[in-house]
Amino acid sequence: MDLEQIKKSAINAINNASTAQDLESVNVKYLGRKGVLTGVLHSLKDLSIEDRRKIGSKANALKQKLEELINKKSNSFRELSNKISFGFDVTKPGLKIFSGHLHPLSKIDAEVRKIFLSMNFSVVDGPEIENEYYNFDALNIPANHPARDMWDTFWLKSKNNPFRQLADSGQKSKLLLRTHTSPVQIRYMEKHNPPFQIIVPGRVFRYEATDMSHEFNFYQVEGLMVGSDVSLANFKFVVEEFCRKLFGSKVQFRFRPGYFPFVEPGLEVDIKLEGGGWLEVMGAGMVQRNVFDAVRYNPDEVQGFAFGMGLDRLAMIKYKIPDIRLFYNGDLRFIRQF
Numbered sequence: 001m002d003l004e005q006i007k008k009s010a011i012n013a014i015n016n017a018s019t020a021q022d023l024e025s026v027n028v029k030y031l032g033r034k035g036v037l038t039g040v041l042h043s044l045k046d047l048s049i050e051d052r053r054k055i056g057s058k059a060n061a062l063k064q065k066l067e068e069l070i071n072k073k074s075n076s077f078r079e080l081s082n083k084i085s086f087g088f089d090v091t092k093p094g095l096k097i098f099s100g101h102l103h104p105l106s107k108i109d110a111e112v113r114k115i116f117l118s119m120n121f122s123v124v125d126g127p128e129i130e131n132e133y134y135n136f137d138a139l140n141i142p143a144n145h146p147a148r149d150m151w152d153t154f155w156l157k158s159k160n161n162p163f164r165q166l167a168d169s170g171q172k173s174k175l176l177l178r179t180h181t182s183p184v185q186i187r188y189m190e191k192h193n194p195p196f197q198i199i200v201p202g203r204v205f206r207y208e209a210t211d212m213s214h215e216f217n218f219y220q221v222e223g224l225m226v227g228s229d230v231s232l233a234n235f236k237f238v239v240e241e242f243c244r245k246l247f248g249s250k251v252q253f254r255f256r257p258g259y260f261p262f263v264e265p266g267l268e269v270d271i272k273l274e275g276g277g278w279l280e281v282m283g284a285g286m287v288q289r290n291v292f293d294a295v296r297y298n299p300d301e302v303q304g305f306a307f308g309m310g311l312d313r314l315a316m317i318k319y320k321i322p323d324i325r326l327f328y329n330g331d332l333r334f335i336r337q338f
């Protein structure tokens, strides 16, 4: 074998060595006492001075290179075996890492916002701890009005409540957990002039028993569009467009008369997807004059529509979830399906 062949086959053997023992065999075969390269170095003494110089320097350079390669690989085997002895076995299949992802309610919330933003609505926020004035009175639901029974309320201790500042802007009325997102209509109109169109996604609370479609803590999306010539036809278009974007073109609608003190006329909207039944998804209507009075708008100059839909109900329809309580019970087997 000439030096080139020795070099090729030795490097090949080093690269192919998959264990420390393999590597040691390669070391012995080429650099050991009776090794191939050692043999070449021993035979130098029989050569002419000129050949000895020429072949000798090449053989020594090759010896040095092979020693370096073998040392390097041997170090990597040593590091690996150290890791294994410390309990870390790189050859074992890894554990599956679950990456975090959005809760189905957060997903639908993001989708709803995106659709309304594409229709030129702005997204507005309001406090979850409200006062009686915004949650009821300003919405044309005075104290002792039977309509208050529509919203079973969690009342809060009002005296010295540290959250009072969040809810009050001068009214100092009783505190509660908001029962719907409608109070944000009043808060927004107090500070802005029409025309505008907003949505208000947010958490609401009701003091009621839970069942498949009712929770005591759930989410709503309020909508409000006010201007000089806003009509029920605009409402119908916006709602149908929104539902088609969220559920697809095959969704069917049913607009029924409904009663809410803050709208006149009032409506309830049901939708139906292919193969499903009718489901109520929102209350709505044209904003009542008394509500405009409360925010000092002139009801003869402006009109508007408003709606409030149940975000949980939209998610139940979209993802075919039979029971609203699944959203809140923290069962990861459910959450991981989204």
Ligand code: YSA
Residues within 6 Å of the ligand: 179, 180, 181, 182, 206, 208, 213, 214, 215, 216, 218, 220, 222, 260, 262, 263, 280, 281, 282, 283, 284, 285, 286, 305, 306, 307, 308, 309, 310, 311, 312, 313, 324
């Ligand atoms: C009506 C007219 C307007 O101009 C503006 C808003 C509204 C809606 C009104 N504020 C309201 O809260 N009506 S509602 O009591 O019928 O609730 C609206 C939607 O919330 C319902 O259609 C339903 O989808 C959902 N919802 C109501 N109670 C619920 C619930 N979702 C889950 N659990 C509950 N307990």
